[in-house]
Amino acid sequence: MAFGIVIGPRVRKSPFFEATVAAGVSHFSIYNHMYMPVSYGDPAAEYERLVAGVALWDVAAERQVEVQGPDAGALARYLTPRNLESCRLGQGKYVPICDHDGILINDPVLLKLDEDRYWFSIADSDLLLWVKAIAAERGFEVAVREPDASPLAVQGPKAEEVVASLLGDWVRELKYFWFRETELDGIPLLVARSGWSKQGGFELYLLDATRGGELWTRVEAAGRPFGIGPGGPNYVERVESALLSYGADNEPDCDPFEMGLGRFVDLERPDAFVGKQRLIERKAAGPRRRLVGVFIDGPPLASNQYPWPATVEGRHAGTIRVVAHSARLGRNIGLALLLSAHAEPGTRVAIHGEAGRLDGTVTRLPFEPSEGASVAPLTMPGAAAAG
Amino acid sequence: MAFGIVIGPRVRKSPFFEATVAAGVSHFSIYNHMYMPVSYGDPAAEYERLVAGVALWDVAAERQVEVQGPDAGALARYLTPRNLESCRLGQGKYVPICDHDGILINDPVLLKLDEDRYWFSIADSDLLLWVKAIAAERGFEVAVREPDASPLAVQGPKAEEVVASLLGDWVRELKYFWFRETELDGIPLLVARSGWSKQGGFELYLLDATRGGELWTRVEAAGRPFGIGPGGPNYVERVESALLSYGADNEPDCDPFEMGLGRFVDLERPDAFVGKQRLIERKAAGPRRRLVGVFIDGPPLASNQYPWPATVEGRHAGTIRVVAHSARLGRNIGLALLLSAHAEPGTRVAIHGEAGRLDGTVTRLPFEPSEGASVAPLTMPGAAAAG
Numbered sequence: 001m002a003f004g005i006v007i008g009p010r011v012r013k014s015p016f017f018e019a020t021v022a023a024g025v026s027h028f029s030i031y032n033h034m035y036m037p038v039s040y041g042d043p044a045a046e047y048e049r050l051v052a053g054v055a056l057w058d059v060a061a062e063r064q065v066e067v068q069g070p071d072a073g074a075l076a077r078y079l080t081p082r083n084l085e086s087c088r089l090g091q092g093k094y095v096p097i098c099d100h101d102g103i104l105i106n107d108p109v110l111l112k113l114d115e116d117r118y119w120f121s122i123a124d125s126d127l128l129l130w131v132k133a134i135a136a137e138r139g140f141e142v143a144v145r146e147p148d149a150s151p152l153a154v155q156g157p158k159a160e161e162v163v164a165s166l167l168g169d170w171v172r173e174l175k176y177f178w179f180r181e182t183e184l185d186g187i188p189l190l191v192a193r194s195g196w197s198k199q200g201g202f203e204l205y206l207l208d209a210t211r212g213g214e215l216w217t218r219v220e221a222a223g224r225p226f227g228i229g230p231g232g233p234n235y236v237e238r239v240e241s242a243l244l245s246y247g248a249d250n251e252p253d254c255d256p257f258e259m260g261l262g263r264f265v266d267l268e269r270p271d272a273f274v275g276k277q278r279l280i281e282r283k284a285a286g287p288r289r290r291l292v293g294v295f296i297d298g299p300p301l302a303s304n305q306y307p308w309p310a311t312v313e314g315r316h317a318g319t320i321r322v323v324a325h326s327a328r329l330g331r332n333i334g335l336a337l338l339l340s341a342h343a344e345p346g347t348r349v350a351i352h353g354e355a356g357r358l359d360g361t362v363t364r365l366p367f368e369p370s371e372g373a374s375v376a377p378l379t380m381p382g383a384a385a386a387g
Numbered sequence: 388m389a390f391g392i393v394i395g396p397r398v399r400k401s402p403f404f405e406a407t408v409a410a411g412v413s414h415f416s417i418y419n420h421m422y423m424p425v426s427y428g429d430p431a432a433e434y435e436r437l438v439a440g441v442a443l444w445d446v447a448a449e450r451q452v453e454v455q456g457p458d459a460g461a462l463a464r465y466l467t468p469r470n471l472e473s474c475r476l477g478q479g480k481y482v483p484i485c486d487h488d489g490i491l492i493n494d495p496v497l498l499k500l501d502e503d504r505y506w507f508s509i510a511d512s513d514l515l516l517w518v519k520a521i522a523a524e525r526g527f528e529v530a531v532r533e534p535d536a537s538p539l540a541v542q543g544p545k546a547e548e549v550v551a552s553l554l555g556d557w558v559r560e561l562k563y564f565w566f567r568e569t570e571l572d573g574i575p576l577l578v579a580r581s582g583w584s585k586q587g588g589f590e591l592y593l594l595d596a597t598r599g600g601e602l603w604t605r606v607e608a609a610g611r612p613f614g615i616g617p618g619g620p621n622y623v624e625r626v627e628s629a630l631l632s633y634g635a636d637n638e639p640d641c642d643p644f645e646m647g648l649g650r651f652v653d654l655e656r657p658d659a660f661v662g663k664q665r666l667i668e669r670k671a672a673g674p675r676r677r678l679v680g681v682f683i684d685g686p687p688l689a690s691n692q693y694p695w696p697a698t699v700e701g702r703h704a705g706t707i708r709v710v711a712h713s714a715r716l717g718r719n720i721g722l723a724l725l726l727s728a729h730a731e732p733g734t735r736v737a738i739h740g741e742a743g744r745l746d747g748t749v750t751r752l753p754f755e756p757s758e759g760a761s762v763a764p765l766t767m768p769g770a771a772a773a774g
Binding site: 002025038137321 | 390391392393394395396397400412414415416417420426487511512513517519520521523524525533622632634635639661690691692693694708709
């Protein structure tokens with residue numbers, strides 16, 4: 001199926017929009033009410049650049065929610081079950097956000113810009129509305145707004161060379177999820193070692209939306225010796241890396257334990273946070289479902305259009321959320337949300353795909369290469385466990 | 388510019404998705420995290436069906452937020468500045484929703500299903516999160532959830548014939564924005580006289596997502612004698628009708644007075660509601676900007692890609708949000724958000740479009756036909772003022 005997307009004034013364009021058009025973007029999605037480039041027409045080359053070279057992505061649709069004021073820290077702590085005690089100035093933390101029922105509603109990265117200023121770099125749901133409502137109804141003394149900040153991602157094993165040649169060798173010292181404000185010949189930037197891949201890299205948060213074309217051109221020029229090219233959040237790589245995609249991998253009623261995010265939930269914290277009591281109950285009851293990997297038998301699969309039902313011995317066992325053929329793993333893989341009884345590694349599941357029945361085997365995440373797979377490492381050292 | 392849209396499992400598909408594909412959908416947008424068909428490849432025919440015949444639209448992306456429980460009515464009243472005293476069972480009301488600063492964050496239609504059950508049929512922002520946060524933090528005794536309800540719109544002057552032939556003559560008695568639950572050979576429906584056009588019609592809320600294909604087929608068959616065909620929310624018609632498009636016509640900091648929605652804000656209400664104090668202050672200060680019409684000189688214009696800056700005597704005067712060529716009005720029209728000093732009818736504005744400078748004249752909304760325009764009425768009797 002091939003369909004067009006309407007480009008009009010309702011959906012916001014990124015500061016890099018014109019640059020991505022000039023670079024040959026072919027396919028968009030819409031994310032956080034913004035156009036987000038997802039392909040430039042050559043998925044194989046885009047994948048290869050990401051895992052073996054360096055890629056340039058317009059991810060301005062990872063919009064920021066800023067909380068600023070005397071209660072900013074207290075509000076941040078109230079919003080997430082994660083313990084933020086160890087979060088330092090200049091550090092980012094992956095912070096699942098739950099509603100009062102303990103359901104995951106976003107999984108942003110929190111950036112601590114100052115003692116009284118934090119950003120949430122968000123997944124695809126309107127966290128701005130959530131934070132505004134909580135802050136106002138609880139009387140926190142904060143301003144909640146969207147700052148002028150638009151991430152441009154430089155991802156892949158050669159990303160560090162590119163960003164160092166552009167900004168200096170100091171970027172090599174940045175630890176994963178740490179960031180620093182700087183400028184590039186007057187273009188204000190926040191530079192973070194982060195990005196929505198497991199191939200390593202940086203996100204350059206442009207802090208002046210009028211200068212998107214300039215920044216794109218500068219990064220593109222700095223990356224040319226390293227073979228940089230455009231791309232977008234990469235479907236196959238993110239499935240291989242089991243990087244959570246909010247809205248794709250979860251159902252609307254999933255809690256963080258089900259999604260494998262239990263290590264970010266600190267129920268021993270003495271202070272209150274949204275959903276605490278329900279999360280305690282949910283943890284005690286044990287997860288009803290679990291996000292796991294599946295290896296799927298048969299010839300290479302294209303990506304799925306819908307979540308695919310999975311059964312065990314003819315009975316409902318859950319859904320396969322996303323499938324991909326991984327050349328690096330030498331097999332078809334998927335992420336599956338399965339009832340806990342059927343989520344043990346080795347369980348055989350029947351999968352009811354758009355083109356008929358398939359069979360698969362449950363496996364642990366992250367995926368591990370099979371014997372005959374190509375030898376490229378699945379993740380950059382350090383990237384997997386951090387954050 | 389022509390770009391593709393990626394169809395994958397992250398973005399939700401409507402229950403009518405497969406039917407729209409079979410009917411030849413060519414272009415989608417994404418609205419409330421769902422694919423929404425916006426064209427079937429022949430904009431002129433789609434417009435003509437809407438204004439002179441009957442059109443079938445998949446608008447399941449107008450997602451519902453249900454509040455149910457003893458405090459549902461109290462919560463609904465707290466959420467909107469509109470006075471709901473006169474809202475009866477079976478009636479819908481257009482209810483602007485503001486944040487605590489008095490900024491418009493959605494403009495849904497409220498449906499009163501029962502004394503303790505309401506739906507908000509929403510525009511493109513996550514009102515579900517907003518309502519959940521307010522309800523939980525204030526301790527309202529309600530459940531907040533998304534029900535299984537997917538609107539399919541039948542729009543145009545012949546829509547009543549189609550829906551009456553399908554469901555019976557009783558639908559002719561439904562007043563604007565009123566609704567009733569019914570079924571069609573076992574397919575559960577809620578039928579409302581409503582829709583996002585000013586051409587009259589109905590929205591059939593499918594209450595069982597597994598039966599989308601069936602319902603589409605039944606409506607299509609009933610409409611065949613009347614020349615029904617597929618379409619989607621129509622850009623040109625909605626600009627002609629000055630029907631507000633949340634996210635397109637407003638800036639992120641607009642209040643309802645600026646957007647021409649002051650008549651839905653009741654500051655005399657004795658009870659509390661979100662943003663009341665700030666709305667009182669905003670009303671007293673007068674709107675900083677106003678949404679107005681503009682007639683734009685010159686040959687027929689295509690739609691804009693970005694909001695276009697407007698100036699008066701070389702100074703910033705606001706932005707033209709959307710432009711369209713209206714054959715019915717015989718001229719180019721636009722909706723503009725202008726500083727109040729420049730928003731008086733007759734004001735000449737310079738418009739800085741993507742292809743150069745244009746000139747326009749501010750006019751009142753709704754638009755009125757010029758002398759030489761075609762004679763088709765701009766709106767169905769009754770539709771304009773209702774709601």
